[in-house]
Amino acid sequence: MDVIEVDRLHKRYRDHVAVRDVSFTVRPGEIFGVLGPNGAGKTTAVECVAGLRVPDGGTVRVLGLDPRREHDALPSRVGVQLQESQLPEKMRVREALRLYSSFYADPVDWRRLLDDWGLADKANTPFGKLSGGQKQRLFIALALIGNPDIAVLDELTTGLDPQARRDTWGLVEDIRARGVTVVLVTHFMEEAERLCDRIAVIDRGRVVALDTPAGLVSTVAAEQRIRFRPSAPVPDGLLTDLPEVTSVRRVGPQLHVTGTGDLLQAVTSVLARHRIVAAELRVEQASLDDAFVALTGKNLEDVR
Amino acid sequence: MSAQTRVAASELRLFLREPAAVAATLGLPLLIMVSFGLIITPDGDPIFTYFPGLAISFSLAILSLNLLPTILAGYREKGILRRLYTTPVHPSKVLIGQLLVASAVAVAMALVVVVSGRLIGFPLPGQPMGFVLAFVLGSLALFSVGLLVAAIAPTARMATAVGMLLFFVNMFTGGVFTPREALPGFLNRIGDFMPLGATMQAVRDSWAGHFPQLLHLVVLATITVVFGLASARLFRWE
Known part of the structure; x- marks a missing residue:
């Protein structure tokens, strides 16, 4: 059973809608990330989960309970670290x-x-x-x-120096190792990528994507690039015929191949079949950052 | 030990770690009693009741109009009350804890004033029951005013400012800064209806051996009920 179910959550403040139609579920034992720029509605969403705010619409169930109406039963099972408390x-x-x-x-x-x-x-x-x-x-x-069964950690590492931040990540992994489900609100890409099993990307009050970090990166079809020096000439069309490959360019002794999906696997296997060795192989992969920019049209570091 | 007791004990410990708060609420009343006790010779003139009245009223005013609103509004501003809402203990326990601490400090202060006064040559309150009634009702009325300030002030800074304003208005009209005997009649009339003025006068009357005037007791009881209910209704945890 999912430990947290949020279904079409809606919350507005006087002049603006903070959260609109947000839905996600959190599975037991995972580290679930809520990622987005400041003001995206992350905190509002998790505060509804923690029972600190009353949603205007939609339903929230935490461990099968309504965080507001059945509030008394929750605090002993949900531990909360609030932003700026x-x-x-x-x-x-x-x-x-x-x-x-x-x-x-x-x-x-x-x-x-x-x-x-x-x-x-x-x-x-x-x-x-x-x-x-x-x-x-x-x-x-x-x-x-x-x-608690669930720990909600809001902007855990904001204001920490890089070393302290890394130390804290190790601690969050320790929490999960003890069997506690973790909901992690963050605007740090690196943090989400390193820690989270799944991530809900929230932008302007909506969930714009929900997937594993790797899934998020691949769903945006961000381009991957492979560079290598072939041990023998590569026939024209050998690589460009692959569905994963979008372009091939010769740069001196090297080939630069760009493409999507499982590009590396496709390229190396076709080379192997033709007994060509790819020397000096380098893979440049899209990061969660690229995925985020593609999803929200924003660079997270810029909008902070 | 119940959660309420633990919270109150924790609040008391925090209070005792603030030297300025301890000095203003307990040290200053002692200083007033000792220094004026050395200067004047309490005789039949009821003006002597000004000094124990001053010591008690001043301390209660600091406690209720300065410390209580600033601390509680600060707790809200710092998210401490909100944080508590996510634990099995409701934030009202902190509010009640603060009131318990303020009450304990007030009682300790009253004892300090009565005992030090006795030792330095002041008489004991001439009408003990009336004194207890005046002290308890006065404390409750002033605490509920302080609570209302904490309830409606959006920030700790604002709570401090509003509390200060009320403090000075009350001290001035209540015959605390200057004895009632030296104030013009209209100011005394205003003071009769102010929480501190009514407290001051009721304490002085009881010290002089009279039962406090009904007017002052009714004023204090009314303030307690009205401000107490208003703050209970208006208090926000975040």
Whole structure:
């Protein structure tokens, strides 16, 4: 059974529609990405999932429950890390974990979380004195403290330096390894590509694509390029006749082949059949970035 | 320990970590009692009741019109209340926790004022039941005003500004900055209907040995009900 079902979700604020007809499902045990530029409606959509907002239309089911009407049953099963939420400046790390763990019937041992998330030497540090990365780790720990089935992480790595961001990714993979389903809201392409099993790309309140990272890249039919030096002359038409190939160009001793789909497999197998070896083989693949630009007409890094 | 107790204990710990808050609500009343107790000799003149009245009213005003709105609006602004909504504990526990802390601080402050006053030479409140009634109703009325500010102020900064304005208006009209005896009649008339003015006068009356005037008790009870209900209705968690 899908752990989260969102069906034709609609949410408008006074002057604009934040989310229109958004549908997606999240499977147990996966890392599900919600990717899109700022203001695309990502946060609104997951806040409806977390029961923080009331949808104007459509249905949301989380673990079979209505997040708003059956709210009381959800917090013990869904851990949430909210964008831009804080703690009182003078509350210490240890105190925050102990206090929040007392809210749950079956909490994780907060001392273990302290170790797991590298906060043991910060246990007595007030929240206001933590670095950005330490705050984020504390919020992840707080999201996991109730032993949830689902963790919703909104803009987890925003504001972190690249090293801290990479460290955090490892931690998210650890969460999944413990059997927790993760919903990850992000506007970082690299993050989505690295972590997510499936991604919903949201733009201007709509889901414009929903697939695996690799699937997203291939569905936009982004061009792939192969470069190699053939060990023997390649007959005219040998490559251009392949349905995957769109063009072949000779550049000095090299051939530059562009195409779509399973281009590499098609080219190498036909070469092998003709006993031609492809030396200095280089494959340039489209990235999720290219897919995103094709889907939304925007460059994510530009619109941030 | 229930979640409510834990939240209240946590709020109390955070309160005690703010030296300025502790100094203004507990230290200053003590200072007022001790310093004026050394200067004046309380005799039959009811003006002496100004000093314990000042100590109690000033501390309650800081607690309810400055600290309470700023802290609660700050919690909302920082997403702390919203974050709690995603846990099994409703954010109202924080609000109640804050009220419990404010009540505990107020009671401690009243004890400090009464005991230090006694030690330095002030008489005990002449009408103890009336004093307790004036103190409890005054605290409740002022807390509900502070809560309403926290409820409607969009930001912590705004809550602080509105709280400050109310603080000074109340201190001025309520005969707290300047004794009622030295204020013009129309200001005293306004002060009778203000939460701090009614508290001040009811505390002074009870200290002098009279039961507080019905007018002041009715004003305080009305403010508590009206502002309390309004803030319960208008309070937003985000």
